[in-house]
Amino acid sequence: MPKQLPVITPESIRCSPLMREPLSEQQSADLAKAFKALADPVRLRLLSLIASHAGGEACVCDVTDAFDLTGPTISHHLKVLREAGIIDGERRGTWVYYRVLPDMLRTLSTLLTAPEATEAEPVPAAT
Numbered sequence: 001m002p003k004q005l006p007v008i009t010p011e012s013i014r015c016s017p018l019m020r021e022p023l024s025e026q027q028s029a030d031l032a033k034a035f036k037a038l039a040d041p042v043r044l045r046l047l048s049l050i051a052s053h054a055g056g057e058a059c060v061c062d063v064t065d066a067f068d069l070t071g072p073t074i075s076h077h078l079k080v081l082r083e084a085g086i087i088d089g090e091r092r093g094t095w096v097y098y099r100v101l102p103d104m105l106r107t108l109s110t111l112l113t114a115p116e117a118t119e120a121e122p123v124p125a126a127t
Contacts, residue, residue, distance in 0.1 A: 031107075031108070031111065033083075033084050034084045034085060034086060034104060034108055035108065036084075037080050037081050037083075037084035037086055038084075038086065038108075040077070040080075042067065042069070042077050043077045043080060043081055045066070045067075046063055046074075046077055046078060046081065047081060047086065047087065047100065049062070049063045049066055050063065050087060050098045050099065050100055051100045056099055056100070057097050057098060057099035058097065058098055058099075059095045059096070059097050059098075060074065060075070060078065060095060060096050060097075060098065061095055063098075078096075078098060081098075082098075084104075085101060085104045086100065086101060086104050086105070087099065087100055087101060088101055
């Protein structure tokens, strides 16, 4: 089972954790693993297919046909997402059903959330 990162919620912080204090080496390593898992187009699409599937979970048989990839390749990508703590799977008979772990997505999202700009902090113009 993947190591669970602490859940960071918008209510628990006033700004992004990156701007509040530097990450520890271990936090950086754990979070980088999750971001790296999401940086692959196949895995990002798998995550989307699972998250948007009816009931919030999908059988591996429901997502395999969406790709022109072999079963073992799809299984590898699902394993990477699972080991990064982004999805979880449960075997039911001969199939495995996957669901997104919302706490991890919330943590990753909140980590990158920029603080609200105040009058004293002008927002730089986009280039």
